[in-house]
Amino acid sequence: MSPTMGTEAGTAGPGSAAELLLQRLELAGGSAEGGLCSLEAAAALGLDHQTLVGAVKSLQALGEVIEAEQRTSKKWELTPEGEEVVREGSHEVRVFNSIPLEGLAQSELMKLPCGKVGFSKAMSNKWIRLDKSTEGGPHVFRAVESVQDGVREKLLQLQQGDPNSLEEKDKSELKKRKLLTEVTVKTYWIRKGSAFSTTVTKQETDLTPEMIASGSWRDLKFKAYNFEALGIMPESGHLHPLMKVRSQFRQIFLEMGFSEMPTNNFIESSFWNFDALFQPQQHPARDQHDTFFLKDPAEATQFPMDYLKRVKRVHSQGGYGSQGYKYDWKLEEARKNVLRTHTTAVSARMLYQLAQQEKFTPAKYFSIDRVFRNETLDATHLAEFHQIEGVVADYGLTLGDLMGVLKEFFTKLGITQLRFKPAYNPYTEPSMEVFSYHQGLRKWVEVGNSGVFRPEMLLPMGLPEGVSVIAWGLSLERPTMIKYGINNIRELVGHKVNLQMVYDSPICRLDA
Template identity: 80%
Template sequence: MIATGAWKDLVFKPYNYNSMGTLPEGGHLHPLLKVRAQIRQIFLEMGFTEMPTNNYVESSFWNFDALFQPQQHPAREAHDTFFLSEPALSHQFPRDYLEQVKRVHSRGGFGSQGYGYEWQEEEAQKNLLRTHTTAVSARMLYKLAKEGFRPAKYFSIDRVFRNEELDATHLAEFQQVEGVIADHNLTLGNLIGVLSEFFKKMGMDQLRFKPAYNPYTEPSMEIFSYHNGLGKWIEVGNSGVFRPEMLLPMGLPEDVNVIAWGLSLERPTMIKYGIDNIRDLVGPRVDLQMVYDNPICRLDKEPTIEDKARSVEDTWQLLSFQVERMKNEIRRLHSLVNQSRHIICVDPSTPPYSLLVLLRLVKSFASKTVSVETNLHSALPLLSSYFNYYLSTDSRDTQHGKGSADFNFSFVWKQSGEVKLSFCSSQRDIVGEVNVCRYLARIAEENSSTLTLYERKGEVKSSQIDECVDIIHSLLTTSNREKQSDLLKRVDKLLVASPFITGSSVSVADICLWSAINQLSDIDIIPLNIRKFFVRCCNHPWFAPHLSLN
């Protein structure tokens, strides 16, 4: 018609631009695969490496024994685990590692008393369908130890098998999502921080943690999240710090910690698609139309008006609870700060220079009175007059009688080992020089509008200060030259870009570091930036009065 021009004399039906087109036929991903793809992308964005999980069959050694799970544990019974009849046993194990695992189970080691039973290799040889992908994590950590440790982050998402009774929430096989981080000096705080970031990327930004028990992690935590779509708190996973009895037999360094967490793939998928029976998600009852109608993955469910109202009410109750808890904490801290009577036991063989600096700041309050007295334990000879002179006369002493000042400090010089601060009340003792420093720094900052030693530096800076103070605590409590050198190098890196540890002003971490340097017997291991830092401190008005004590 175009070629002949006939279309000019014909009437055509108007084209309806508002009509829906016909969807082309094509394949659709199963909901589990869609959620799996998003979780995998989250791990990759966070810098994790995917572990090889292509072996569904494991030996009991890697699945249980390597994880410090005792051989008499109920999970190792046939009513919880699928054992293989052919091949029934495995025989190829790293012998040196196997002997270490046997020893720590039977007799203990690495600071543990073990389980105190006769470990049987025949039990470890039994093959099974893996009950968790943590068996793969154990293999990876052992490989990491043998190749030479380096910080690493691993993840896996794959199928596991358990002899469960089938019901609305359980299947005999499911997919486990696992994340593992291995690095030096990791803590529970690192685990909570990583979990918060991970679940935030999944659309779950309100988390709660509940103490739990796992044979191979200590401490352990169950993870709960408030889901706005469902309007309630739900358990979303388990987590913990791998035990030394699991890590040290592999050959990993003592200061290496491994944090890990896991969840099932099915649970967030059921939440996303509003499914309350797992058999509607996996198996012959799957609604194919549901698969077709959900082409993209969103981990959050669009809430109704009732859900939003319930969510607002629950959020308000949560905020009210948190505000009340914060008020109680503030009252507790004020009560702690206002404990007027303090007894501090110190050892003259390792003078706590940091306490002298902080006490000088406490005594310089404009509106507070401070009383300081010193006592010498009968087991000690005469003490150098420097310390007594400083404590009793340096800075503004109160003329009040004993116990009538705003703050009363009694120094007791005795062979006490660690510094210890005691209260004349039911308050628990504070042990360790750096922990007493933390307390005195808070007193100083609480009562001065100009000092910023700790809290007023903000949450990020306070966290950095805490981390540095913990490193310095290790420095003060170790006599190992090599470990001292490594710790000093870590602190030295922080001083490359700033005159003090966390910036341009002095914090409690700088005071503790100055004290640690004073107590080091080997000056040759101190790096260049810390030497320069020490010179800056010696010219600083806070530190200068103490030079005669060195």
């Protein structure tokens, strides 16, 4: 930035604050200390002190024109209430003057703006007395013929610039009454510098080819280079759009009072991934074409056996008001280890732990983490994506509660146009798909799946009969695309692909 200073900054023109200060400093050159106090100089020049301070700092930026030493002092100033006392008198004097010779009801006295403080101070000064036996209630009477307003006189002395006439105890008392305040004043002691001049000369900031060619640079003054100045910070890395939206999702869940579930176990047994969710063992999702099965370790060995027996019974024989699936449930299938296909397996574990509590307490859980599907990799398909899941467990929850929570959740995300469509899930009934209108595609796009967990899933866990659990899940990638729009979709995927293919691909696919 050029050091040339405009009149508004008080540093240019024959009548600028900077030049007025330099001229004043020239006149004061023969004084005892050869300098000026900025406060006194501002008063002598008829300038606001802050304006003069701005001129001092501007002159300092020009090099050795002046030397300025900052000094700090304290002084006493009247508060707005103190200024009111100077104009109208102290509270106690006003109260005294308000009382007629025949006295005044205390209730009427207290209605005065200065009544409460003035009554207390006048009573302690013994200027008034209170008679509680008067007919009609307590009355206040004058106890002396006249009073002197010492408080106003002390404040007047301070206002007129004579603070040393008051004792420290008087100042402390006035400060305690909030009539006086001690302020810190920062001033500058200004002296001539080695390059002092009564005029402000523009300093050049750039050495141009023209200056070198003409030799004019020899007669010019250049602004000193500040080697201590910090340069512009270089651009650093940025969060990927997926990570930005993930952080936003997490913050929304926390604002809504949810607790985060532990999702660090990518490997689950088929029992927690499928059976505990009332998903039958002959379901197509258990096929190797849809799910990754582990070779080593191929099977899980640790299960809560009582719970496992109840799950087996509700699958094969029914129970809890359900006829079940009527098939031969096998432990060998339940023991197979898989890369989890959804984070709902984590929700099942958390709900089971909740059911083991001595007394049920309502809970709200969420998770955001990776899930895995056996897909052929190409420009629009991945073998893993991120699932977002929210679960609420409480007495008497209904589909209306689920819709209300979803509306609040998506509104916080910035998605306001929602539609709900009935759907089928093995472990929720009723179930709903959630759609949002996409301005870029000009069509409704599925953004989530939701429902109320079935009793066949909850009651074997040990949850009380009146407890309902509402839940919803969505892929992190799909709301990200809706939020960031069509232009950024291609950047997220990394290829120039057909947009509809992106939306129909497993990278955006919801938990089925």
